[in-house]
Amino acid sequence: MSEATTPESNFAPEPTVLYGVPLSDSRGQRVLHPTRDGYIALLRTLLDETFTMCADLTAVDYLLHMGRALPEGIAAERFEVVVNLLSIERRERIRLRVQVPESDASIASAFDLYPGAEAMEREVFDMFGIAFTNHPDLTRILMPEDWEGHPLRKDDDPSRIPVQFTADFSKRASS
Amino acid sequence: MSIVDVIRGGNEPAQGLKPRSEITARELLREVGAVLRMSEAEAAKLGDLPVDPSEDQTMIINMGPQHPSTHGVLRLMLELQGETVLRCKPIIGYLHTGMEKTGEQLTYMQGGTNVTRMDYLSPLNNELVFSLAVEQLLGIENDIPERAVWMRMLLSELNRMSSHLLFLATNGMDIGAVSMMIYGWREREEVLRFFQKVTGLRMNHNFIRPGGVAADLPDGWRDDVLHLLDMIPPRLEEYDILMTGQPIWRDRLQGVGVITAQEATALGATGPILRSTGVPWDLRRDMPYLRYPEVEFDVVVGSYGDAFDRYAIRLNEIRESIRIVHQILDRMPSGDFRIQNKKVTPPPRARIDESMEALIHHFKIFTEGFKVPEGEVYVAIESPRGEIGCYIASDGSSTPYRMHVRAPSFVNIQCLPHMMRGGLVADAVAVISSVDPVLGEVDR
Numbered sequence: 088m089s090e091a092t093t094p095e096s097n098f099a100p101e102p103t104v105l106y107g108v109p110l111s112d113s114r115g116q117r118v119l120h121p122t123r124d125g126y127i128a129l130l131r132t133l134l135d136e137t138f139t140m141c142a143d144l145t146a147v148d149y150l151l152h153m154g155r156a157l158p159e160g161i162a163a164e165r166f167e168v169v170v171n172l173l174s175i176e177r178r179e180r181i182r183l184r185v186q187v188p189e190s191d192a193s194i195a196s197a198f199d200l201y202p203g204a205e206a207m208e209r210e211v212f213d214m215f216g217i218a219f220t221n222h223p224d225l226t227r228i229l230m231p232e233d234w235e236g237h238p239l240r241k242d243d244d245p246s247r248i249p250v251q252f253t254a255d256f257s258k259r260a261s262s
Numbered sequence: 263m264s265i266v267d268v269i270r271g272g273n274e275p276a277q278g279l280k281p282r283s284e285i286t287a288r289e290l291l292r293e294v295g296a297v298l299r300m301s302e303a304e305a306a307k308l309g310d311l312p313v314d315p316s317e318d319q320t321m322i323i324n325m326g327p328q329h330p331s332t333h334g335v336l337r338l339m340l341e342l343q344g345e346t347v348l349r350c351k352p353i354i355g356y357l358h359t360g361m362e363k364t365g366e367q368l369t370y371m372q373g374g375t376n377v378t379r380m381d382y383l384s385p386l387n388n389e390l391v392f393s394l395a396v397e398q399l400l401g402i403e404n405d406i407p408e409r410a411v412w413m414r415m416l417l418s419e420l421n422r423m424s425s426h427l428l429f430l431a432t433n434g435m436d437i438g439a440v441s442m443m444i445y446g447w448r449e450r451e452e453v454l455r456f457f458q459k460v461t462g463l464r465m466n467h468n469f470i471r472p473g474g475v476a477a478d479l480p481d482g483w484r485d486d487v488l489h490l491l492d493m494i495p496p497r498l499e500e501y502d503i504l505m506t507g508q509p510i511w512r513d514r515l516q517g518v519g520v521i522t523a524q525e526a527t528a529l530g531a532t533g534p535i536l537r538s539t540g541v542p543w544d545l546r547r548d549m550p551y552l553r554y555p556e557v558e559f560d561v562v563v564g565s566y567g568d569a570f571d572r573y574a575i576r577l578n579e580i581r582e583s584i585r586i587v588h589q590i591l592d593r594m595p596s597g598d599f600r601i602q603n604k605k606v607t608p609p610p611r612a613r614i615d616e617s618m619e620a621l622i623h624h625f626k627i628f629t630e631g632f633k634v635p636e637g638e639v640y641v642a643i644e645s646p647r648g649e650i651g652c653y654i655a656s657d658g659s660s661t662p663y664r665m666h667v668r669a670p671s672f673v674n675i676q677c678l679p680h681m682m683r684g685g686l687v688a689d690a691v692a693v694i695s696s697v698d699p700v701l702g703e704v705d706r
Contacts, residue, residue, distance in 0.1 A: 114398050114639045139527050142642065143651050143668040152657040156636065169653065171640050171668070175527065175541065178548050182640060203530030205297075206676050214362075224299035229355040229705060232302065238363055239664075 106132050109158040118182045120161045126185050127195045130170075134200050138172040138181060141201035145169050146187075146211045150241040165189040166217055170197070170204075187217055196222040214239035296683040298322075298341050298349035305339060320348060327356050331436045331691040334701035336675070340682075340690065347682045347690055352675050357705035365665035369631025370396050373665065374468040377652070380667055381703035382465055383428055386421040386457075387645040388667070389470040390414055394551065395641040395652040396472040399634050400606065407598040410474035415552050416487070416590045417460070417470065418643075419583045423494070424453035425646035426576045426583075429698045430501060433573060436695035437514050439505060449497055456486050473607050474600025487591060491584055498580060506574065515570035519681035519693035522567060529680070530673045533648025534579070535697060538564035538571035545644035557589045569696035576698075579646075606632050631660035640668075647671055647698060669706060671699040 103110045108129055109120045121129040147167045149155060157163055164186035171182050187194050196219035197204040208219045209228040216237035219225055227234060236243050305322050326337035335356035341349040365376050377392045378385040397403045431446020454464040459480055461467040469476045505511045521531070523539040536543055544561040546554040562578045564571025600607050608627045613620040636658045642651035648670030657663040674697050681693045 113637055114401070116639065141530050142532075142649060143640065143653065143666075145653060145666045145668075147638075147655050147664045149663075152663055155657070169638075169640075171651065171653070173649075175543055175548075180549075180640070180642075201530070202528050203673060203676060206672065210672075224297075226301060227355075229358040231355070238360060 106136075109161060111158045113182075116180065116182060118184055120158055120184055120186075123185055123187060123194055126183070127197070127200070129183065130172075130197055130200050133172055133181065137174045137176040138179075139175060140173040141170065141197065141204045141207075142173040142180070143169075143171040144197065144204050144207035144211065146215045146217055146239075148215060148239060148241045161186065166192060166215060168194055168211065168217065192216055193218040193220055195220050196225075198222055213237070216240065296349055296679040298339055298351040298679070300339070300351065302339075302353075325687075325690065327353075332694060333432065333699055336694065336699060336701055336704070338678070338690070338694075340687070342687065345686050345688075347685055347687060350679045350682050350690075352678050354672075354675070354701070354704050357701050359706070361706045362664075362666055365662060367661065369660045370472055370634055370662065371628065371631045373662065374471055375466070377665075377667060378466045378468055379702065380669065380706055381645060381647065381650070381671070381700045383700050384421045384425045384646050385466050386414075386417045386470055387643065387650060389468065390418055391641055391643045391645075391650050391652045391667075392665075393470050393472045394643065395639055395654045396634065398639045398641055399637055399654060399656055400472070401635070402473070402601060402603060402606070405601055405603065406474060407601060408595040409478075409597045410599050410601070411552050412590055412594050413475050413479060413599060414470055415554070415557075416587060416594070417457075417475075418552075419586045419590070420453055420456065420487075420490070422646045423580050423583045423587075424450045424457075426580050427453070429576050429646075430573075433695045433698075434505065436691050437511070439511065442501070442505060445497070445501070445504075449494060452490060452493065456483075456490060459483070459486060471600070473603065474598070476600075478599045484591060487587065491587060491591075494580070495584060498577065501577065506577070512570065514692055515573055515696070516568060517566070518569045518685060518689045519696055520566065520568045521677055521681050525680055526567070526677065529676050531648070531677050533644070533646070533670055533674070534572050534575045535648065535674055535677060537562065537575055539567035540565050545642060545649060549642070551641075551643055556593075557586050559583075559586050569692050572696040572698075576646075633658060633660050634662075642668065645670055647700065647703075648674060667703075667706065669703040671697075671701070671704045672706075675699050675704060 105119060106129060108125065111118045111120065119129065147169060148165065149163065149167060150165055153163050155163060166187040166189065168185045168187055169182065171180060173180055185194060194217060196208055198208065205223065206228060208222055209226065211217050212219060212225055213227045213229050214237055226232065230238065320341055320343045322339060322341050324337060325340055326332040327335040337353040339351040339353060340347055361376055361380060365373055368376055373392055374389045377388045380388050394403065397406065427446050427450040431443045434442025434446065457467065458464050460483065461469040521535065521539060523541050526536045526539050540563055542561045542563050547561055559582045562575045562582060564575055608624050609620040614624055634656045636656055638655040640651055640653045642649045649668065650670050651668030653666040653668065654662045655664040678693060678697060682690050685693065
């Protein structure tokens, strides 16, 4: 592995812009960085640009890694919603990374444009607690309905599950 | 109408009152309302029968999670009018074990053991997509030795065959052709026996790893593959006689669970479901990985988008996989089976006996793992069920900061309500079967 194949910065030196949104390059893959307000407008543009399929929608909790590389002008927030779109006509992919602040963990739902995002947005809501406004059925999908917390958040403690029996080893007779 | 128009649909504005044929799929999916969006508490309230039986003609019943035709633990909440399905809601999560969270604790070296358990019917494809993602993060995706690449293709295609054979078995069982179940499992077992010889395990191999594969092919592997390739085609002919031309089989599947190309793309469905609607989309051909551009194969497409098309596509994809495996046998190169990059590859076993440094190196790689540069990457390949993708965000340590798998079954089961709407309960079984979900992957 040479240094040339893994550049330190993931984006081109001069800020490039595509569809009016900062564009970066991650290992040869195009990544757009829209703002939260411009997210739906960008999706609409991309839908017209033949990106008809929402291949994947997920999120990352960057609580422990806030110093990640982002293009200039994009302020790092705790959450990032990552959307992978696919154009069947052009055989192209494009990725969107939207910053979502911890204080107001919500973003507009892509359901109106991509009905297939419904289950994926529910999964993100379930796992990260990011609310999608105007989502038709924003409920937990993988965890039980009465579950507390959001498991994929970095500060979620997965060991705090109430159990019926607790072992008190101090009282156990040593054999 | 070109395929481009088929996918995009028209550009008419939302018109709820127009006939179904004149509305674009995106509007239809929003307005027709095949999905039952109702919480369990609301559904339970409706459990009491109305006093006046003529008052309420619909009822909500649960199908699953223990129903044998729901492929494990899928549960469907069905709204029925008599025997007709109006709306339905797939309820999942019964098999959720937090594998994406587990993936954040395991090193890149151990990650394969985790992802291989997601889609347990095509474990090698899961390992492949994870390895490709890690390799792209490391920047070594072009340095993988030729033999490793071709071995990955061989295993991936054989895995596609075994997965589709199991689909034929379960599809037959769900619809009532129970003898098909035994034949499908029998042939799949032959393929798994080959996997056991190569990887040591029938399932959950952890054989394809970042940097190559775990071991070289064993002696006599070519004869074993040739034996498979001789044995399976005549059996496929038998399936054709047993099922494809049989009137009962056709009656149960043809015209059942129809979905259009626009609906399938809007819902993100991939794999045989998308291809059954006539969209020739196969990542092996359209966004190639490994050495797929160098082998010749056809992308099988359907034309009606019904359960029969999906059955026929999978049956014929086994034939295409056999074609590919024949070409792989002709072209299998010799050489290394994993990259000779000391950063990702442990030293060979023999070196450990004679070199202290090799022992330390071996120990470090298996305990600490190797560090992967910062960055994020999404890699997708064609699994038997559709596009399986792996999104990895790395913070420069030896474990993924975030590992997400885009599971084809998870997205594909969103098609169920739209396929079932207006059909019979008995057809619901055929529809679930034709989508071929693997719940281990749906719930992760």
